[in-house]
Amino acid sequence: MAITDDVLVIGGGLAGVTAALAASDAAEDARIRLVTYRQSTLRHASGLIDVLGYAPGNTDDQQQPIADPFTALESLPESHPYQRVGVDAVREALAFFDEVAGDAYAGAHTDRNALVPTHGGTVKPTARYPVSTAEGVASDDRDTLLVGFETLPDFDAPLAAAHLEAAGAPFDARGVTLSFPGIGRDDAKVTRYAHLLDHDERVETLTGETGAREALAATVNPHLDGESRVGFPAILGDDHPAAVREALSDTLGADVFEVPMGPPSLPGLRLEELLYDALESAGVRVTSGVPVVDYETVAVDSMGANSTAGESETAAIDHVVVDRNGAQIPHEADQYVLATGGLVGKGIESNRKRVTEPLFDCYVPHATDRYDWFVDDVFGEQPYARFGVVPDEDLRPLNSDDDPEFSNLRAAGAVLGGYDYAAEKSGAGVSLATGYVAGTRAGEGCQ
Amino acid sequence: MSDAQRPIDDGVPSEQPSTGGAGGGDGDDDNDEFEPVQVFPEAEEMDLRPGADSCYKCSTCDTNCPVAEVDDEFPGPKFQGPEQWRLKRQDDHDIDESVMKCSNCMRCDSACPSSVPLSQMHNTARAEYVEENMSKLSREYLRNRMLANYRRLAPLASMFPRTANVVMGLSVTKWLGEKTLGITSEREFPEFATETFREWWTDRGGAKVENEDKRIAYFHGCYSNYNTPEVAKALVHVYEHFGYEVMVPEQSCSGTPMFANGMLEDARRAAETNVRELAAAIEDGADVIASCSSCSMSIRQEYPELFDFEDTETVAANTWDAVEYLRVHEDLTGALENTAVGDEFDDMAYHAPCHSRNQGLDGQTIEVMDAIDGIDAHDVGDSCSGISGTYGWKEENYETSMKIGEEMFEHMDEAEAETGLTECPTCSMQMEHGTGYEIKHTLEVLEAALGGDGAENGAGSGSDTDAGTTTATESI
Numbered sequence: 001m002a003i004t005d006d007v008l009v010i011g012g013g014l015a016g017v018t019a020a021l022a023a024s025d026a027a028e029d030a031r032i033r034l035v036t037y038r039q040s041t042l043r044h045a046s047g048l049i050d051v052l053g054y055a056p057g058n059t060d061d062q063q064q065p066i067a068d069p070f071t072a073l074e075s076l077p078e079s080h081p082y083q084r085v086g087v088d089a090v091r092e093a094l095a096f097f098d099e100v101a102g103d104a105y106a107g108a109h110t111d112r113n114a115l116v117p118t119h120g121g122t123v124k125p126t127a128r129y130p131v132s133t134a135e136g137v138a139s140d141d142r143d144t145l146l147v148g149f150e151t152l153p154d155f156d157a158p159l160a161a162a163h164l165e166a167a168g169a170p171f172d173a174r175g176v177t178l179s180f181p182g183i184g185r186d187d188a189k190v191t192r193y194a195h196l197l198d199h200d201e202r203v204e205t206l207t208g209e210t211g212a213r214e215a216l217a218a219t220v221n222p223h224l225d226g227e228s229r230v231g232f233p234a235i236l237g238d239d240h241p242a243a244v245r246e247a248l249s250d251t252l253g254a255d256v257f258e259v260p261m262g263p264p265s266l267p268g269l270r271l272e273e274l275l276y277d278a279l280e281s282a283g284v285r286v287t288s289g290v291p292v293v294d295y296e297t298v299a300v301d302s303m304g305a306n307s308t309a310g311e312s313e314t315a316a317i318d319h320v321v322v323d324r325n326g327a328q329i330p331h332e333a334d335q336y337v338l339a340t341g342g343l344v345g346k347g348i349e350s351n352r353k354r355v356t357e358p359l360f361d362c363y364v365p366h367a368t369d370r371y372d373w374f375v376d377d378v379f380g381e382q383p384y385a386r387f388g389v390v391p392d393e394d395l396r397p398l399n400s401d402d403d404p405e406f407s408n409l410r411a412a413g414a415v416l417g418g419y420d421y422a423a424e425k426s427g428a429g430v431s432l433a434t435g436y437v438a439g440t441r442a443g444e445g446c447q
Numbered sequence: 448m449s450d451a452q453r454p455i456d457d458g459v460p461s462e463q464p465s466t467g468g469a470g471g472g473d474g475d476d477d478n479d480e481f482e483p484v485q486v487f488p489e490a491e492e493m494d495l496r497p498g499a500d501s502c503y504k505c506s507t508c509d510t511n512c513p514v515a516e517v518d519d520e521f522p523g524p525k526f527q528g529p530e531q532w533r534l535k536r537q538d539d540h541d542i543d544e545s546v547m548k549c550s551n552c553m554r555c556d557s558a559c560p561s562s563v564p565l566s567q568m569h570n571t572a573r574a575e576y577v578e579e580n581m582s583k584l585s586r587e588y589l590r591n592r593m594l595a596n597y598r599r600l601a602p603l604a605s606m607f608p609r610t611a612n613v614v615m616g617l618s619v620t621k622w623l624g625e626k627t628l629g630i631t632s633e634r635e636f637p638e639f640a641t642e643t644f645r646e647w648w649t650d651r652g653g654a655k656v657e658n659e660d661k662r663i664a665y666f667h668g669c670y671s672n673y674n675t676p677e678v679a680k681a682l683v684h685v686y687e688h689f690g691y692e693v694m695v696p697e698q699s700c701s702g703t704p705m706f707a708n709g710m711l712e713d714a715r716r717a718a719e720t721n722v723r724e725l726a727a728a729i730e731d732g733a734d735v736i737a738s739c740s741s742c743s744m745s746i747r748q749e750y751p752e753l754f755d756f757e758d759t760e761t762v763a764a765n766t767w768d769a770v771e772y773l774r775v776h777e778d779l780t781g782a783l784e785n786t787a788v789g790d791e792f793d794d795m796a797y798h799a800p801c802h803s804r805n806q807g808l809d810g811q812t813i814e815v816m817d818a819i820d821g822i823d824a825h826d827v828g829d830s831c832s833g834i835s836g837t838y839g840w841k842e843e844n845y846e847t848s849m850k851i852g853e854e855m856f857e858h859m860d861e862a863e864a865e866t867g868l869t870e871c872p873t874c875s876m877q878m879e880h881g882t883g884y885e886i887k888h889t890l891e892v893l894e895a896a897l898g899g900d901g902a903e904n905g906a907g908s909g910s911d912t913d914a915g916t917t918t919a920t921e922s923i
Contacts, residue, residue, distance in 0.1 A: 002775075003774060039507060183519075184519045185520075187523070188515075189515045191515065264509065264510040269510060280826070289804060289805055322807070329771075
């Protein structure tokens with residue numbers, strides 16, 4: 001017997017989770033399952049939810065960030081995933097996210113991009129941002145102290161402060177590097193810092209043993225010179241970040257914010273936890289740690305009699321096969337969503353001859369000569385960055401003849417081609433918008 | 448054959464034409480000078496280079512490590528695996544002793560986005576450390592050897608179970624255990640059953656159902672034989688309910704505690720017996736079923752990663768978790784519809800063991816429980832219980848173990864249930880130790896549901912009187 005559901009989502013990142021939640025929202029009685037292999041790349045991500053930061057096709061490094069992403073969406077090329085789903089769907093998807101995220105995220109009050117300082121001292125244009133970063137936005141003109149730690153070399157606070165000032169931030173920024181109380185080893189994990197603060201563990205300081213939060217505030221306090229806000233690398237708690245910020249803020253007498261960091265990122269981790277809690281509340285079943293490796297289509301029997309000559313039947317997926325250490329477990333559903341990620345997430349793969357979507361072998365357009373897959377300028381307009389499957393307006397992947405590959409398969413997120421999320425700063429927005437549309441249609445489709 | 452055309456592996460040129468782009472000649476012919484060459488000789492022994500090369504240092508494994516989160520002495524899985532391998536390329540570097548702080552929960556395996564075989568690297572490194580750097584006369588070695596080979600001691604205890612239980616429960620025994628061996632005195636030793644599962648099986652006269660077409664070989668492991676035979680009996684009753692012929696082949700320890708203590712040679716001996724016996728059962732038409740999540744994990748993943756006996760792969764590919772097998776081969780949900788269980792099981796706090804999680808089975812129990820009327824089973828979250836087999840029994844790890852378990856204890860407290868549910872014997876020890884709840888195995892709940900309330904089906908028959916419920920084959 002196959003394990004049977006109504007909608008099966010393959011992939012557990014932002015697009016897959018959004019699709020599963022949207023499907024569950026669209027079809028309340030339907031049984032939704034999400035299958036994910038390795039852990040999602042959310043914890044590689046900053047936790048920021050961007051829609052469109054920069055206009056595509058512009059590789060001028062002096063270009064200005066887009067102020068209002070929604071007006072800019074209208075002028076995107078027809079092949080861009082945002083154009084396939086339409087601007088209204090992008091708005092609906094963001095509203096859907098806002099509902100799921102609740103007060104963990106800020107930015108819903110305006111259409112305009114916020115500018116959030118990053119650990120490199122640049123500012124990133126983004127539509128939504130974790131509430132822990134809110135006091136730090138670069139449009140706010142309050143003077144800022146950035147605090148880095150010797151054992152967290154990814155965040156060089158003095159350099160980041162200098163970079164912010166050089167970028168024209170409308171405030172004075174200063175950075176100091178301190179020693180984190182209670183952390184002994186040079187390579188302690190970010191989760192260790194977070195656990196220490198979450199549990200307010202007792203730590204040794206020069207003045208005796210105190211709670212970790214108090215010890216951290218006491219370390220920072222002498223360096224505060226009238227600044228009304230203090231930025232820390234994003235390690236301020238995993239389970240209780242609001243309580244950690246509040247404790248620090250009360251002791252320091254200044255607002256406290258986090259600066260998003262590179263991978264592994266706690267804001268990304270918290271977003272992942274938030275989304276998976278939402279899946280559980282929505283009754284979505286999650287199967288993780290195992291790959292989908294194969295599929296079968298519905299047997300085409302005498303149906304061919306009805307089709308006119310020259311028009312081939314669109315195949316439908318009957319079931320997919322999940323591999324558990326060699327055991328082949330069939331999973332059957334009415335509708336499927338492919339959200340396996342792009343080149344980084346391995347939803348798109350390449351070898352020396354061709355670029356493929358490895359699961360269903362959906363059509364991925366690319367040049368025959370692999371030397372045409374890239375350009376020499378690293379930050380130039382790289383063709384490989386746009387590799388991915390081509391969807392119709394219903395987000396069904398199309399074959400090379402522009403016909404749907406399968407009648408009951410939709411694709412969402414980075415497995416889609418036609419956009420360069422790293423250059424545009426559109427990764428989260430495309431995942432949300434296409435995940436929302438693919439999930440909603442899949443939910444509606446199984447009723 | 449499947450409809451999917453398996454795409455070719457990365458980096459391996461193939462005859463398949465490109466499906467994309469404009470047609471035309473093969474553009475690669477001009478570039479033959481760039482064909483990759485093998486720069487390292489083929490490995491003769493265990494070589495971890497491929498795993499080390501796949502690591503792109505994203506540190507996702509580190510953020511999944513329950514030990515690194517609470518223990519300042521532990522450098523995390525990325526160090527223990529890929530980085531240690533690189534370090535070892537330099538002369539005069541021994542395996543770092545911190546590898547002994549790894550609890551072998553194997554969470555790093557499913558964390559890795561790049562398929563680095565982290566736990567395999569840890570098992571190999573740990574074995575090398577124990578072999579080359581740990582004194583065979585040290586207290587730590589003796590204690591670890593004893594814990595790893597619990598199965599060798601268990602038969603003695605179960606010959607005189609009542610005496611053993613009394614002696615093991617004495618505070619003087621526990622004090623001695625801590626002082627002389629470094630086994631924490633904080634924990635209660637698990638009780639030995641007065642009748643082992645295998646004794647019960649023999650008394651019962653073996654299988655009650657014969658069926659050439661539906662046969663399973665039950666790998667009960669040590670714990671359900673010596674300590675919780677009720678779990679093993681539940682498995683027999685549930686499988687016989689579905690008409691399976693149950694075989695109980697000769698077996699040794701699965702090897703899990705030996706891997707975790709770096710006793711790779713002990714594990715190899717145990718695995719050799721298991722692979723031989725289980726392969727013979729498969730030859731007789733059986734699939735292998737385990738009720739303990741660490742046993743199934745070991746046979747399915749660690750055996751093929753670490754050993755190459757004849758049939759290792761066959762045994763791995765034909766071994767299943769007990770509930771998973773029924774879900775795929777029977778209409779388990781259908782059979783459970785309209786069944787109910789007594790008050791004993793109405794409200795339960797479920798903990799998914801790490802070794803279930805790594806097999807993709809962490810959501811399974813709650814899904815199956817949903818089908819039974821009157822059961823309210825809550826998942827208490829994705830944290831590790833912290834005991835990790837023998838890890839939490841060691842005096843030096845006890846505090847870390849309880850710190851890791853804190854989140855699970857809190858969630859169990861918050862849930863309304865007063866009974867715990869899990870598939871792993873040592874997780875259940877930890878759950879009981881941290882909360883005082885009684886802990887059940889999923890198979891016990893299925894047995895209660897499928898067996899009915901007893902009144903309807905009549906009393907059990909024959910020698911099968913010790914089970915609280917009757918099997919359906921007997922009542923049908």
